[in-house]
Amino acid sequence: MENLRQKDFRSVLDGVAAIYAHHDLESFGRRLLSLVPKMVSATYSSYNEFNPRQRRGAHIFDPPDVSLGPPDRAWALLLREQPLIRHYQRTGDGTARKISDFMSRGAYHETALYCEIFRRAGVEFQMAFYLPERPPNSVAIALIRDHRDFSEQDRLVLNLLRPHLFQAYGNAQIIHELRREAAGMTGALEATARSVIALDSRGAMRTCPACAHRWLRQYFPKPREAQQLPDAVRSWIRQQQLPATRANELPRERLPLVAERELGRLTIRLLNDCAPGRSLLVLEERAKLSAAALRKLGLTGREAEVLWWLAQGKSNPEIGIILRLSTGTVHKHTEHIFQKLGVETRTAAAALAFEVLFQVSG
Numbered sequence: 070m071e072n073l074r075q076k077d078f079r080s081v082l083d084g085v086a087a088i089y090a091h092h093d094l095e096s097f098g099r100r101l102l103s104l105v106p107k108m109v110s111a112t113y114s115s116y117n118e119f120n121p122r123q124r125r126g127a128h129i130f131d132p133p134d135v136s137l138g139p140p141d142r143a144w145a146l147l148l149r150e151q152p153l154i155r156h157y158q159r160t161g162d163g164t165a166r167k168i169s170d171f172m173s174r175g176a177y178h179e180t181a182l183y184c185e186i187f188r189r190a191g192v193e194f195q196m197a198f199y200l201p202e203r204p205p206n207s208v209a210i211a212l213i214r215d216h217r218d219f220s221e222q223d224r225l226v227l228n229l230l231r232p233h234l235f236q237a238y239g240n241a242q243i244i245h246e247l248r249r250e251a252a253g254m255t256g257a258l259e260a261t262a263r264s265v266i267a268l269d270s271r272g273a274m275r276t277c278p279a280c281a282h283r284w285l286r287q288y289f290p291k292p293r294e295a296q297q298l299p300d301a302v303r304s305w306i307r308q309q310q311l312p313a314t315r316a317n318e319l320p321r322e323r324l325p326l327v328a329e330r331e332l333g334r335l336t337i338r339l340l341n342d343c344a345p346g347r348s349l350l351v352l353e354e355r356a357k358l359s360a361a362a363l364r365k366l367g368l369t370g371r372e373a374e375v376l377w378w379l380a381q382g383k384s385n386p387e388i389g390i391i392l393r394l395s396t397g398t399v400h401k402h403t404e405h406i407f408q409k410l411g412v413e414t415r416t417a418a419a420a421l422a423f424e425v426l427f428q429v430s431g
Contacts (some may be wrong), residue, residue, distance in 0.1 A: 074222065077225075080226075081108055081226055081229055083107075084104045084105070084108050087100075088100065088101070088234060088237045089233070089237050089323065089341065090341070091237065091241065092240060092340060093244070093245075094241040094242055094244070094245035097241045098116035098118075098129045099131070102114050102115070102116055102129065102130075102131035102210075105230070106131070106212065108226050108227075109196075109212055109219070109223045109226050109227060110214075111214055112191060112213055112214050112215045112216070113132055113135055113213050114130070114131050114210065114212050114213065115128050115129065115130050115131070115135070116129040117129075117208070117209045117210075117211060118206045118207070118208050119144070119147075119148075119206060119207055119209075120420075135190060137186050137190055138185070138186055142185070142186075143186050146181055146182040146185060146186055147182065147186075149182075150181060153166050153167075153168065153171075153195070153197045153209075157199055158414040158415060158417075159414065159415065160384065161382045161383075161415055161419075163200070163209075163231075164198060164228050165196055165223075165224045165227040165228050165231070166196065166197060167194070167195065167196045167218065167224070168195050168196075169194070174193075190213075191213070191215040192215075193214060193215045194213070194215075194217065194218045194219060195211055195212065195213050195214075196211070196219040196223060196224065196227065197209050197210060197211040197212070198210055198227050198228070200234055200235065200238050207416055208238075210234075212227075232322040236322045236325075239325070239338070240323075240338055240351075243338060243351050244351070247263060247351065262353060262354045262355060263351065263352065263353045264280045264284070264351075264352045265278070265349055265351055265352070266278075266281050266298075266349065266350040267347060267349055268306075268347065268348045268349065269347060270347065272298075272348075274297075275347070281350075281352050284352055285298070285299055287330065287335075288328040288329075288330060289301050289302065289328065301326075302326065302350075305326045305337075305339075309323050309324075309339050323338075323339060325338045333354055334354070335352060335353070335354050336352070336353045336355070337350055337351070337352050337353075338350070359377075360376070360377035362426055363377055363425055366409065366410060366421065366422075367409050368406060368409060371392075372402050372406050372409070375392070375399060375402040375403060375406060376406050376418060376419075376422050379406075379415055379419060379422075380422035380423060380426075385399045385403065386399075403415075403418075406418055
């Protein structure tokens with residue numbers, strides 16, 4: 070953090086506060102495009118969702134008059150030749166990367182991607198990073214320049230911002246799903262595995278639905294008073310609201326509180342800025358999942374375990390350590406998994422795994 074310039078620190082701090090206050094998933098991409106270029110300058114920027122299995126996707130540009138040409142041809146070249154996409158699909162590494170990390174400018178200018186698509190769009194230099202996947206889609210933010218490459222300071226800013234965007238994006242997803250469920254039928258929050266607790270300015274519960282109250286009793290020791298939040302939850306809320314402890318240090322990202330028991334997992338998210346002096350706790354309970362569910366895809370037990378960890382973003386060496394296998398053995402299992410699932414990339418395999426796991430947890 071000590072390498073971050075003061076003006077960059079202030080812009081990132083302001084951006085973090087603004088993005089946590091935005092809870093609308095449908096406009097989340099455009100909101101990011103209004104904020105990120107204020108921290109790292111760009112000729113233009115784009116919010117991109119693409120489906121690697123169906124080889125198609127969608128872009129939002131700022132300014133909006135940018136065009137990549139015929140969509141089918143553009144996506145074919147992007148998935149085949151764009152080094153940032155290929156790196157992410159191969160490794161699952163979503164941190165900020167530049168085209169110049171992978172090829173010289175001369176080599177880049179010789180690609181069909183540049184000659185047919187990017188030259189016309191003015192994409193001389195590009196840096197991109199990924200958000201959590203929205204299965205089966207991948208989500209990336211790209212910044213484009215037509216005159217100079219991005220610096221290591223730019224990369225540092227985006228990588229510091231990225232974990233906060235992870236949490237803000239997750240919050241927006243939860244709120245989107247809650248609104249959709251609430252619009253579907255009266256009392257939908259009580260009928261699903263989600264619930265919401267409203268807090269006042271002192272952090273005391275204003276409203277607590279019956280299912281939320283039941284989950285708090287099941288997952289945490291009883292508080293001293295029946296109408297209080299459990300001590301562990303109150304302590305976590307205080308930690309989420311602490312400012313940075315040192316100059317030029319960003320506050321920590323607002324990680325959810327996760328509690329587990331034998332058959333389930335309870336996740337609690339804190340959403341501030343919902344109304345003046347009020348905040349929300351969004352609770353979500355899911356049945357505990359395991360690699361065994363992935364055997365439905367026609368995999369052996371060991372292949373299911375490898376896919377389980379692959380879908381959680383682990384590299385082959387990391388999977389080898391977890392499962393006590395050699396990296397070569399993990400690679401062989403991965404090849405067999407790809408063949409059985411009919412996919413070519415880790416991202417596509419993970420998307421299939423998520424589809425199965427969501428069916429189980431739903």
